Amino acid sequence: MSEQDVKQETVSRIVAAYASRPDVSPDEIVALYRRLNGEMTEAPAASPVPRGDTLMQPALPIDQAVTEDKVYCLCCGRGFKMLKRHLGAEHGMTEAEYRAAFGLPEDMPLVAPSYSRKKASHAKEAGLGKYDRSVVTE
Template identity: 45%
Template sequence: MEEIAIDLNEMLITLTSDIVAAHVSNNSVSVDDVPVLIRNVFGALSGLGGEAPVEVAPPEPAVAIRNSVKRSHIICLDCGKKMKMLKRHLMTEHGMTPEDYRARWGLGADYPLVAPDYAETRRDLAKKIGLGRKPGQRRGGGRKKKAG
């Protein structure tokens, strides 16, 4: 393995010297610029064997963002599934938090992760059982009047 690295390095040096010599013989290059040219050519040749950087294309949503929120359901932009609530789906299926999801698709903090009808149903149910009241408030909305 070490011999291969030495052979590769010697080959890179030989190629670098050949390229620099050809460039200098055909172009006017100042003496101060030759070391920089050598470093640049050697660096470029050394990087040729590596993997090319992969450009990641921006993700395409499964549906248009403005069409993803319906009264009865919300459509996941990653996979296109229709859901009433996205939070659990995002974590279990895609390994994302709601913040990651919103950042990935450029959504605002006000983008709903719960279908509007479902949120309304849950809100009505919570009010019905007395959640969301201030201390001392009755379910009817008013305070109890004292007799007297």
């Protein structure tokens, strides 16, 4: 498959997924197809994460990115309980790329602290993480 075929297949899949929504008009579908097709043919493949020593500018101060109930995306400023899915879907980034793009430490949470505690509590109540350490299986 040529690079052009791969790009056309990608555009087709995106447009088909968008067209499956019940609230989309035919004109919007055509406009999306034209825009995506134009962008795919004009723009070279670009990485969302800058290379080298250049860091992205955060949408809000880094010290305000983590609150008790939300973690805010530094790319767009929106708040979530967890960032992993948003980063991949909206910004095409992995957690490592996100941290590198803003120079964040590895221990910076990408999950809201209250949500993390709640999930840990549910796991403990369900008995996860407990096993009889005196029994050795071979």
